[in-house]
Amino acid sequence: MTSAAPAETLAVTIHAQDDLRVESIPLAAPAADEAVIQIAFGGVCGSDLHYWSHGAAGESILKAPMILGHEVVGTVIQQAADGTGPVAGTAVAVHPATPGGTEPRWPEDRPNLSPGCTYLGSAARFPHTEGAFAEFVTLPSRMLRALPSSLTLRDAALVEPASVAWHAVSRAGDVRGKRALVIGAGPIGALIVAVLKRAGASEIVAVDMFAGPLAIARQVGATETLHATDVDAIAAVDADIVFESSGSYRGLESAVRGATRGGRVVMVGLLPSGQQPALISLAITRELELVGSFRFSDEIDEVIAALADGSLVVAPIVTHEFAASDAHEAFAVAKDSENSGKVLLRF
Incomplete structure (x- = not known):
């Protein structure tokens, strides 16, 4: 089933x-350990939007033209010459990270923290x-993960961001029977809600500025939704575990206020670099655990299995699909967080 690469x-x-x-653009010639993939779908991520809107994503500043995108699925058309990886004709998801570097030191079992780690489209x-x-x-x-025949490429399009959410929930520990609060119900927040539901959280409260994302959160498992300005209601949630996925200091403030004494706050949303205001005194007096969550390691394999067996429900999170030729329109829609969830490019 091998096809000639263009x-x-x-x-x-x-x-x-x-x-x-x-x-x-020219297609890069594959090295011996590289396969050629025909991409089917790509999800527009916040980092893609930042490069478009600001020419940078956090401290990653664009210095030369770059192909965007790291949330992709497709089909192998040419297996790696060294015989590794899936054979031609195999549907695959992509793990976009390449761990690397030795200094500063990092836990060997957490390659997502390696100092020299690179990421597709970065x-x-x-x-x-x-x-x-x-x-x-x-x-x-x-980088390639073969997809089971029961999982279509379209349904697998959220594998990468769902892995980010899966990793975040794993940072919370055992969530079964717990009350969870999710600050920010964009695509990552909604995926966290979906993973929490699958993991057995008894209550899941989602918070956002807009009605659209909150409606999606309810479809994938939220038992209650709150508007982000309802600070008293958020503080009254008294959650065992809180996920901050808005990427704003105000979201982090809500996360700390909404956590129960002795609770855990998982910080997923990437705040801007530099100093940020935070309710540290309240975190101290409540003995809260503030835990970071960055990308993911090998959770992608568990996510693929959960999507394939239907136990992880994420379909409502995809709200729009555009042909790749309409990328400008797709990016504009993805930037409108009030009226869109995950936006897909179809290649």
């Missing part, structure tokens, strides 16, 4: 702030790590 491919690239292009290092928003890409075979 010399060029259509790709969604970012050249500078507000300079998003859909253009034909300007954290230079030369930048090219992304995978393209009709065809060459990727290391170790």
